[in-house]
Amino acid sequence: MPEPAFVGEGRSAVVTGLLEAYDRIRAGEPAQWIALEAPSGWGKTRLLRELYRRLAAHRQPEPHYWPGDLFGADVPEEVGARRKHLVPEVEHTPGSLPAFMWWGIACSLRGGVSSASLRHDLAQLQAHADYLEDAWRQAAPARGRWRSGLKDLGIAAADEAAMEAAGTAVEAVVGAAIPGLGLVRWLGERGVAGVRAAAERRERLDSSERIAASDLVSETAAMVDRLAVPELPVVIVVEDLHDADAGLADLLGSLVSGTASVLVISTSWPGRTEDNEHVRRALTAAGDRVVRLDHRNERAPEPFGPDASLAALDPAALEAIVRSHYPQVEQRTAALIAGRYPNPLALELFCQLPRVRRRGRSGELRLDAATIAEAPAEIRGLYAELWRELPETVREALSLATLGIPALLDATAGAGEWNTDLLLAALRELDWPSLPEIAEALHTGSDAYSWARSVSTMLRTFTERDQREIAAEDDTFLFDEDRTEVRTAIGAALGAFLTEHVTGLEVTERHHLADLAAVLHAEGFLRDPDVLADAIRPAAELSWDDQRDLPRYLRLLTRAIEAGPSLDRLARAHLLRGHAFQLSGRLAEALADAEAAAHAPEAPELFDLEVLNLRAQVLTGLYRTDDAVRAHQKLATRMEQVCGAAHPDTLATHATLAGALSQAGRGEEAVELIRRTVAVGTQHLTGDDGVLLGMRGTLAALLGDHGHTEEALSLLTALEADCVRALGPEHPRTLTVRRNRAAGLHMAGQHVAAVELQRALLVIHHQALGPDHPSTFLLRRQLGSALAEGSDPQEAVDVLTALHAREVEVLGWDHPDVQSTRRLVAEIALRTGDAATAVRLLERHVRDCERIFGADSLPLRTAQAKLAAALTHTDRAAEATPLLEDVVRALHTLTEPDSEQMFHARQLLGRLRTDTDLGAAEEHLRACAQIAIARWGAADPRTIDARDDVARVLRASGRPAEALHEWEQIAGDLTGHGVDPEITGYLEQTLAEVRTELDSGGA
Helix, strand or coil, X not given: CCCCCCCCHHHHHHHHHHHHHHHHHHCCCCCEEEEEEXXXXXXXXXXXXXXXXXXXXXXXXXXXXXXXXXXXXXXCCCHHHXXXXXXXXXXXXXCCCCCCEEEEEEHHHCCCCHHHHHHHHHHHHHHXXXXXXXXXXXXXXXXXXXXXXXXXXXXXXXXXXXXXXXXXXXXXXXXXXXXXXXXXXXXXXXCHHHHHHHHHHCCCCCCCCCCCCCCHHHHHXXXXXXXXXXXXXXXEEEECHHHCCHHHHHHHHHHHHCCCCXXXXXXXXXCHHHHCHHHHHHXXXXXXXXXEEECCCCCCCCXXXXXXXXXXXCHHHHHHHHHHHCCEECHHHHHXXXXXXXXXXXXXXXXXXXXXXXXXXXXXXXXXXXXXXXXXXXXXXXXXXXHHHCCHHHHHHHHHHHHHCHHHCCHHHCCCEEEHHHHHHXXXXXXXXXXXXXXXXXHHHHHHCCCEEECCCCEEEECCHHHXXXXXXXXXXXXXXXXXXXXXXXXXXXXXXXXXHHHHCCHHHHHHHHHHHHHHHHCCCCCCHHHHHHHHHHHHCCCCCCHHHHHHHHHHHHHHHHCCCCXXXXXXXXXXXXXXXXXXXXXXXXXXXXXXXXXXXCCCHHHHHHHHHHHHHHHHHCCCHHHHHHHHHHHHHHHHHHHCCCCHHHHHHHHHHHXXXXXXXXXHHHHHHHHHHHHHXXXXXXXXXXXXXXXXXXXXXXXXXXXXXXXXXHHHHHHHHHHHHHHCCCCHHHHHHHHHHHHHHHHCCCHHHHHHHHHHHHHHHHHHCCCCCHHHHXXXXXXXXXXXXXXXXXXXXXXXXXXXXXXXXXXXXXXXXXXXXXXXXXXXXXHCCCHHHHHHHHHHHHHHHHHHHCCCCHHHHHHHHHHHHHHCCCCCHHHHHHHHHHHHHHHHHHCCCCCXXXXXXXXXXXXXXXXXXXXXXXXXXXXXXXXXXXXXXXXXXXXXXXXXXXXHHHHHCCCHHHHHHHHHHHHHHCCCCCCCHHHHHHHHHHHHHHHHHHHCCCC
């Protein structure tokens, strides 16, 4: 029997409207999201298949890349087999390239983990990646892509000439021509195979890069944004949008709101769409680019014509579907069936009921109204009748399969699949009758009847939720005691199953086992806490994968810890949870887990090193500088003992130790150590080695932090060229170097050049990494800081305020990066004269730092020093001095005497003391001048400012000759350094005034 023809004039007009939307996007119009809403079984998937057919037939050149139908030449007869099938089966025709990308996603068939589901979806892009790369090279314009990115970020000038200059600035950063798409490489790293490889070789000891969870959604949006140009649009069809997870919803919202040439077409059930908060947020974000077409609409909106409609099919169309099944059906019978079943899915299910088929074997069908009425009226009832007609072995197999589905024990688990291999292992232990037949039914028999389909090598799922519930509720084969026995057997089989299969598990299989073990343990079917810990570990090792999944990992690992496994497994769970806490910004809890993990008995050497590394990183993040230095030193010593002095991991630990020394105010030690480390790396590693490139970046950063600005910029320029050559212009490490170069320009006082470079880099970060990537957030913070130092502090406030709002949404209020942004906004408010706002923000910041980092922490004391500075500009200035005195006392135990934090606190305290105690003021300010000379050199503006403070207090103390000597030394030290003319002018004027004062007897 052929598939029923596509029927309904209104629905045909809907497809025509979708084609119009596609054509508009191909013509260069913005992305669009068309949301189709109608009841289940209404024919929405059929409509999408018809759109695909028309695109394949009329919107691609010869030779055709895409086949004429999603099923190719063999369209299934069973309606169940055609359900939720959105991915075309492509056999490449030599010489063909895609004119568009068709990306099909069925939300109800995805797993419960956002990142794992998205990786599974990315397999479709990976299947076509080589051909998409070739098509993109032919299609993608060069300058227009960057200019559209500038427009999208709102940082382009109003006129075309300025826009051209802005686009040229971006191209100057990435090269004269647009870089390659990089889709094949990116998918290799971020796709399913890539994440498995990364999990196996994860190097937690390579800590030279910033510690942050990645954002797969943001990275995917950035890649699709580059791929989808008008000449190569991406059509994303999403079925059952109401079941979308947060990651998918965010991806759709981001793509439709951006510059990509993307057409999103989603289907969902009326009312259910708004129930999903993630989807609701995404639709709101997409704004007026969303077009919603409901089956209750009397008139369809643009781009649909006046005849387009998702209303119920008319009787003639429904009767045509009946005739496709029974060509010689009696007219009255066709009318009766169409009248009882206005839903197309229900209509086809009725036509495929075995008792109806038996009556119409010859193609003829004659039924009276009473006979038709005997069949169920609803889809669920029709499925139930089809269930009863399945072979007994298939029904028993599927009933057993439901016992291995986590979501049927706990709806919050999300995972709706079962693991066939694990289930069969449990049944073998029970010596289950007819096991070979059940195994056959589980593997292939259910497919033949369209009740299940494969998700991975081991995982399978029901095609429809109704089917799953019917199988779960059938008591024909199982008593409640049987269900308990099988679930207990699954729990008992888990341990041996993990031992045999853990190294070969796919990502989705890891997550399923973790969910399954958690719900079995919660319900008492899994009693061994060691097996629970072992089942959760493979999934938890992916905790760095996406920020959105961190709460899930924390929940699973907490369950494993509270179950009380053996000490070695308990320590491993603490370590993994510590990493997840660290990535979440919950550093105090991460440190507690690191301390707990350190108590593992007879732990392997590598485990001990991982624990040491986590503890050192967290202490650094908490600004417990002395403890952090000691932890990094211990780690570096152990690494040398275990791996050797020239091993890349050992060198990486020395680089992080240098960073810890720098944070502790031991700048010269830090610079000396990183110079030695780079020298060793240069001898033993190739020039393109990632560890060596990272260490060279650390060297340049530390040089810039400690007054060697010119050398730092020179090193960064050379390093940038090497990274571009070895890694490409948009590789994360290359972008890190470019951000550091911009920051170096800012530190050197070249604010205009820094801002120009940062604006260009921001476009590239958005397109290469995505707007919510941690590196993009960091760059926006650096841009705000540079703008504040330049001519437009109000733009700095705008940039940072928008950044803060987004960081809170993505990272949470307590994340350290969110605190840094809030503090920076307060500093700029103070600089622009809004002291009241600065004080309000900083008082909240102080409370947050005490709660997050502790009462005896460096972030708290730094925040208090900033608050004291703001208070001096208000009527509460008297509160500043005692607060600063308390800060300075605390800093003596928290950091080194010559740390930057100590410099700023004592400088402000010294300036305040000039009104009440000139001796104390001189002591503080002389100490600050010495710190500045040691940290930044004599020509740095901060050093000049600190030494000027000393000279001023000497003059105020009635010692103008000493003051003159100090100012003369400052001027002499600046000779040949190209200092800002404003500074030299001030010094010349001050020297003249003091000399005149001395000549007139002022001494």
